[in-house]
Amino acid sequence: MTATIAFLGCGEMSEAIMAGLLDSGIPADRVLATVRSPERAALLARRYAVSLAASAEDSDANARAAARADVVVLGVKPDQIRGVAEEIAVSLRPDTVVVSVAGAIPLSTIEGALPAGQPVVRAMPNTPVRAGFGVTAVVGGAHASGETLQRVSALFATVGLVVEVGEDQIDAVGTVSGSGPAYVFYLAEAMAEAGKRLGLPADLARTLATHTVAGAGRLLDGDADPAALRRAVCSPNGSTERAIAAFEERGLRGVVAAGAAAAEARAKEITRQLAGDSARPEGDR
């Protein structure tokens, strides 16, 4: 039987997962969603015809949705995860699996806010799940059996690739695949700006950049080697080779690595802040 899935906090990330799952054939009457604003609740109900799109201003909305669900996806911001977990704790059935997509919130924090023994899975998805081409990293908590983790993995597998990781890897994973789509969109913006600087009309430059990034993404589908695909565009002593040489000379690889490191550092900072020990000096940790 199809599982009932409740998205508690259906913003950018959860909406992408929900839309991807609905497109993959999950029936809308098996999907519940809650958000904070009544306007967004109405929009989700209209757009997806999901079974419940209640506003969290209705104080029981999260608990009621959780009570009906086989899988509860916590899609609120990291600083709200513990509060929502506490809010739904009494409504959960013992076999309902709680999946947190929040960055920076450890499994132990979520488990601590839920009834003893509640299965919890931590996931790090990305927004391309919307198109069925996502990447989702998963890690099971102390009470998530292999079968439970499989069930969650199978769900995310309908909207893209699923990888199992250790919890100690999830911040780093987030900096590559979780945040990664933003880096690629940023590159598309930069390419469009570059075209404009070279005299192309803004609309044309943008169309060229977006379609090129989308097309390049198609070629990268699967386990294609990005370096080999890049080399195939670089004619020996041609113009692309000069562009890549300019990128290398200016240290673009290092810039990307610095961005990923900054993202990872921020995730760890959020973890510390929300654990309440951010006041302690670095050396004491």
Ligand SMILES: NC(=O)C1=CN([C@@H]2O[C@H](COP(=O)(O)OP(=O)(O)OC[C@H]3O[C@@H](n4cnc5c(N)ncnc54)[C@H](O)[C@@H]3O)[C@@H](O)[C@H]2O)C=CC1
């Ligand atoms: N945006 C992304 O690409 C990714 C986001 N994530 C994680 O997903 C989580 C959500 O991020 P976004 O979707 O970007 O944020 P968002 O702000 O778009 O979504 C959060 C949603 O939660 C709702 N909300 C707030 N309090 C609520 C409550 N008490 N009950 C029910 N709903 C409530 C808000 O109305 C909003 O719709 C974060 O924890 C983030 O770390 C993880 C991977 C990628």
Ligand SMILES: O=C(O)[C@@H]1CCC=N1
């Ligand atoms: O920016 C964020 O905090 C979230 C986590 C990974 C991607 N987006």
